[in-house]
Amino acid sequence: MIALHDVTKSFHPGKENQFTAVRNVGLTIAPGRLTVLKGPSGSGKTTLLTLIGCMARPTSGRIVLSGGGIAGFPGGEEIRELEITSLPERFLAGIRRATFGFIFQHFNLLRGISVLENVMLPAYPTGERHGEIRRRAAELLTVFDVARHAHARVDRLSGGEAQRVAIARALINRPSVIVADEPTAHLDTDLSRGFMEIVGSFKSDGKTVLIASHDPIVCDSSRVDTVVEMRDGRILRSGSTP
């Protein structure tokens, strides 16, 4: 479970251009469920995702991870509850790598290297055997039907293919939480529906899925368990879908 307590995130605090992207947000994300953060551009969805995903620290408030699936803590010890807000960067990177899998709006694949290498990237710092990482990456590419492009450079992929590669990369370290930021923003209707099918399979595998989107294909999908509506950095309403 991911619990946010009175979380606020301000950029350039104390300066003239101070900007508060997330204001006093309290939220609980249930494990194994699909939660969508819905709202217009500038509503604070992406910022909230980066805070939950340990990519940035809140200016105030607490974020607590609890239950199973928290991995990446030094020493490999089993953690039942962890407040990530005050952890040093080294620990955050470990949790980010092992607990979360990210799918970015612009996919954020590294240009110039092969599809296979892009998928393998998050696993490099783990010290896992190179051959094993390669085997798992190849397997994921097969699952997402992009294995034929394994040795091609990512620059040559179509939007849909690039996204499936980004999904494969998000899964390489077997995370328990999948975080996706506007994943359908650059996809047509068919590809967007295809993406939601893939997301449905994550749920069946017991993964927690968190998506920021204002695309109706995502927000109105029957696979979504909870929709959290945001505007101006605040939560307007949060509720389970029928």
Added chain:
Amino acid sequence: MNRFVERHRSILDFALSSLLRRKGKNISLWVVYTLIVFLIAAIVFYTHALKREAAMILQGAPDIVVQKMVAGRQDLVPVGYVGKIAAIRGVGAVRPRLWGYYYDAVTGANYTLMAPDGSLPGPGTADIGSGVARTLRVVEGDFLPIRAVDGVPTLFQVRKVLPYASELATSDLILLSEDDLRALFAFPRGFATDLAVTVENPAERATVAAKIAAQFPESRPILNSEILRTYDSIFDWRGGMMVVMLGVAVFSFVIFAWDKATGLSAEERREIGILKSVGWETGDVLLLKFWEGAAISLAAFLCGVILAYVQVFFFSASLFEPALKGWAVLYPRFKLVPDVDPYQLAVLFFLTVVPYTVATIIPSWRAATVDPDAAMRS
């Protein structure tokens, strides 16, 4: 341990494919880097090899050379000094030497005329260095004209051309019999150009030199070590031309490393942000940049050093030989014996590979210490 090795292996693997992504940029970096290392290494190898040659020649040189000075001008030494100097405690042997410089107006070259001990050329014959043979275009059996003190040319038949192996020492040498040399330069009997003194115990050389100076106030004893020091200052890094070349090379390297240290493209920053967002720690990013820098600098170092070695020892430093040797009408022509000082090589390594690698890491460290979302947004 295994995880440590695997982590390095994976990150090194990625560093290499990462370098290949920016082929144009990295190849030009490598070329410039190799060129700078080549230049510095070639200068270091060349000066070291020359110094070694000079030291080898000096091994056969006398421990002390005694000259006579008249109001600061070198004059002939009375041979009568020999017995008195030989009587000084610690002196092994004293040998008068007869030699002088000769300017040949036809070729514009200076030769060293000498009457050697041992196997003397007979009267009317001469042994010549290969530099002299080349400049005058003479071979064994030809006649060599030398103007005597009265301006009348005297012909000497070339008995032999001195061997190639001793060219650095003998290139400009013309060996004559004692009588011929005295006649040419009008050296009176009972006088020599200087005296070669052998001292058995090297620790006593300075003391013996001081005693000679005290006993003969008009004499100027020159120690072997002083000649070596002069060679050093000519050939060493302090030698004018080499300082300039080395300075230019080091300065280019500083600019090059500085450019690298301050330049991190927006694309590279974005990539660091992506790597951090997918779970790379700052340390992982720095390791990646370390391997990138090390791969380029090690490859450039090895190529630069090998090219410099080939250039200096196989092609006799033909690229900058004229500049480093200075001006002369007759150059010695010889091949340097391959000899590399490991200490200098280590210094070169630490002066080139280490600063470049550090210069690669610093801007990445700056980019990698910010939150991944900030790095990605920038």
